[in-house]
Amino acid sequence: MESAIHTAIRVFLLCCALSSGVPSGDEEGNIEYPTETPRMWDFENGLQGWKPRAATVEVERVTQPGATTGSRAYLRVHGRMEENWNHAVSDSVPLQAGQLHRLSAWVKVVSIGATTPMPFLRCEFLAADRRREMGRASTDLYSAANHEQWQRLTAEFQAPDGPVSGWLALEKGASDPTQIDAYLDDVTVEPIEQLTVLARYDMSSIPAALEKVRGVHPRLYPTAERLAQLRQAIQTTHADLWAEVKALADGAVRQGAPQYRADDGRSGDEQLWQREVGNTMPHLAMACLMTSGKRYLDAAEQWMLASCDYATWSEVKHIGLAKGEHAWTFTAADKELVFDWRTGQAVQQP
Numbered sequence: 001m002e003s004a005i006h007t008a009i010r011v012f013l014l015c016c017a018l019s020s021g022v023p024s025g026d027e028e029g030n031i032e033y034p035t036e037t038p039r040m041w042d043f044e045n046g047l048q049g050w051k052p053r054a055a056t057v058e059v060e061r062v063t064q065p066g067a068t069t070g071s072r073a074y075l076r077v078h079g080r081m082e083e084n085w086n087h088a089v090s091d092s093v094p095l096q097a098g099q100l101h102r103l104s105a106w107v108k109v110v111s112i113g114a115t116t117p118m119p120f121l122r123c124e125f126l127a128a129d130r131r132r133e134m135g136r137a138s139t140d141l142y143s144a145a146n147h148e149q150w151q152r153l154t155a156e157f158q159a160p161d162g163p164v165s166g167w168l169a170l171e172k173g174a175s176d177p178t179q180i181d182a183y184l185d186d187v188t189v190e191p192i193e194q195l196t197v198l199a200r201y202d203m204s205s206i207p208a209a210l211e212k213v214r215g216v217h218p219r220l221y222p223t224a225e226r227l228a229q230l231r232q233a234i235q236t237t238h239a240d241l242w243a244e245v246k247a248l249a250d251g252a253v254r255q256g257a258p259q260y261r262a263d264d265g266r267s268g269d270e271q272l273w274q275r276e277v278g279n280t281m282p283h284l285a286m287a288c289l290m291t292s293g294k295r296y297l298d299a300a301e302q303w304m305l306a307s308c309d310y311a312t313w314s315e316v317k318h319i320g321l322a323k324g325e326h327a328w329t330f331t332a333a334d335k336e337l338v339f340d341w342r343t344g345q346a347v348q349q350p
């Protein structure tokens with residue numbers, strides 16, 4: 001289970017890193033791959049290569065105490081940007097191919113246009129061949145709740161394989177006209193050994209709250225009391241809803257789980273036909289619980305086992321919508337629901 005969670009998290013993080021629609025850098029010429037790492041832009045001695053994306057925005061160094069103890073200067077980015085996706089950008093960023101990295105920066109938004117999104121930091125990956133899409137990583141957004149305060153924004157990512165460099169940006173979050181006055185300090189890109197987020201799922205020591213329920217079968221949604229209420233409700237207030245669910249479940253019983261096929265002739269490697277597999281199992285599980293009908297129980301099990309036997313849950317390697325959405329969210333999450341409810345049913349029908 002632990003490895004499955006880790007895999008899911010890695011897929012999710014890579015989806016975040018690779019799915020945003022921002023254009024690649026517009027710089028021309030050959031790329032020089034810097035070797036210095038980690039790298040920090042603290043602005044103590046100059047702009048350190050940061051520049052505005054367009055002339056309507058100004059980038060200047062302010063010699064005042066910055067975000068951290070000992071900081072005596074920071075970068076101020078202010079002005080209107082009529083288009084583009086970045087307020088300001090850096091020079092080249094050293095990246096180690098295939099290595100995990102952390103991008104972090106202190107950001108303080110002093111003022112922002114009424115329709116301007118809160119900014120964030122981005123690392124845009126660059127291949128030697130500029131035409132090749134390499135993806136990007138983004139930090140979390142600056143929080144509007146703590147407006148006018150320094151906030152540390154971070155992102156952790158795996159650099160692409162092969163020769164790779166990159167550049168950083170203070171991102172607009174939109175190509176529409178924007179207005180901003182924001183400060184930057186201690187922008188850092190550094191290699192890391194593991195993703196911090198994985199530590200949250202380190203279960204080597206079980207939390208006390210979980211120890212209390214050791215051996216207790218978890219219920220993801222309805223309790224026994226709620227199930228009893230629902231069985232009454234489908235006779236009255238929920239009769240229409242039940243009719244819909246029953247019709248879907250009866251159809252699934254008749255149809256049986258679809259055979260695996262690599263290509264459905266319309267969705268390519270995403271294999272979107274599997275969405276319906278994920279969508280169908282809860283109908284069977286609900287019908288099973290509402291009626292104690294063994295045919296629904298048998299069908300739910302057949303659909304679950306068929307799903308587990310599929311050779312792939314999409315063949316898309318990196319673009320994570322297929323795996324992350326229909327395979328993991330729909331199928332895996334639904335299977336837990338079905339398993340949870342099916343277990344209760346099995347107990348009632350020894």
Ligand SMILES: [Ca+2]
Nearest residue numbers: 042066071073
């Ligand atoms: Ca500084």
